[in-house]
Amino acid sequence: MAREGRGVPRREREPHRAFRRRGHEGFERRGRSSRCAYDADREAEIVTMRLRFAPSPTGYLHVGGARTAVFNWLLARKHGGVFILRIEDTDRDRSNEEHTRAILDGMSWLGIHWDEGPHFQSEGVERHKAEALRLLAEGKAYRDFSDAEAVREEARVRDMHPSRVAREQAEALGPEEAERRAEAGVPFAIRFRVPDGETRFHDLVHGEMRFGNDDIDDLVILRSDRTPVYNLAVVSDDANMGITHVIRGDDHLSNTPKQVLLYRALGFPEPVFGHVPLILGEDGKRLSKRHGATAVGEYADEGILPEAMINFLALLGWSPGDDREFMTLEELIDAFDAERILKKSSVFDTEKLSWLNGKHLAVKPSDQLVDHIRTRLRGQSSLRQELLDDQAWMETLLAVIKPRARTLDELADQARPFLLSDLAYEEKAVEKYWRKDPDAALDRLGRVAAAFEDADWSKEALEERLRALAEEMGVGAGKLIHPLRVALTGNMASPGIFDVLVILGRDRVSERIVEGVKRIREA
């Protein structure tokens, strides 16, 4: 059974069929009434695409969920649809306000704005319950008085589905007896009676899907404590919200036939389904905490830009079809196409995320980066805080260090030497450029300082002076630059030395050279 999903050529999938479906209530109609009856009818069939992201509040927004959200959102933006956020909070133990807050924060950080919601699954329990009761009244579901444990055991012994054992027992009981027990207050669960035959549905990414109903359990839709079960709740909520496209993780694929059956039994129009592959860790296993950071918030903390995260997430299981990888939001929205979503799960590669982030960082205007760096460096006592407030200076600094950083964290790290009130010297640098030949270092530092004395403090003028000095001394410019770099930054590596000079300014340069000279003498 269900072999059909395989090998259905992509072109034959009909992804956007749901643009022309009728029957959803409460939809925005794109057309308005027209004098031409024929056209009006046709217009009325075209409904707005309505998508939702429905995470359960587990404490944070993980990257897999975020990717699903990105796909939904991109699709909504592309087609002028509505993107809805719904929190699946019916599992009381795992849900609380704080967890919900974390999801909302993650979404906000990404910049994925929802058009409706957040709605909460728990808001619909009365409706869910009513729908379960309705199915019972219509004979499409039955009361199950059995003991779950005992049923499972018998099913194991007789090698059959537990739910079929439950069904057997319910049938043996008979409707009158069931009614009598219910009246008497004996607790029961309500199970949906799966009809014979097979269940088919269309999936945006997998194509035509078929499941033999023999393999589908009579699922409980209302627990004996009168609370609804997930599979009923989603169907009820999605139908109630007029969802046209259910784009969600692959892990729901096997549950979908149950839901389809529920849609039909309840008389609700079916949405188009699209099951996107899961994201795996570097070892090919399902992404989990032991793979390191799995929450988008952790990447935010490390200094990943939201636009880079969206770009990266969009490229996991999808590609525009050409060689583009670095893409802006607009480009993503324009290029996104559900038909090109892959079936294969992909590995979350943080290296590539960093690279992409570097690209986004490089094109990000420096003035937009200043605040990020300020918040990262603010309050550090070793840093001259007043420099952080000098907007123009900060922008110059960031423009220079930006191309050599991949994350905001790195950017902040590279900014530190320029803000330090007392420079920290890297041991390796001191050893290599000062200690090896202290006399030469002293001499060179002294001459450089003298050459800069009355120089015009511009990149060009300083470079001219330094190179002229090197020429005069008959040494390579590097011989002067390296010890100078250690004196100015304390490090082996830094931006181009003339940029460093300009950023530091005449006074701090001479201060640092004096300090350097002092240190070399002391050593």
Added chain:
RNA sequence: GCCCCCAUCGUCUAGUGGCCUAGGAUAUCGCCCUCUCACGGCGAAGACCGGGGUUCGAGUCCCCGUGGGGGUACCA
């Protein structure tokens, strides 16, 4: 166990029967640029899971196997 999904360089991917001697990106390595580190440029290495079919021709279609993932709850 049963049901379902998936399978191209380490990783992300292009590929819809001949354009594939399998393309791009990342990571790795080398060279260039150069005051260092990055950036950038150039180059190297690196893949169609295995076996059967179908076809004049298969990475592409079919079957089997293997591997990975998911589901199978009175979890979501």
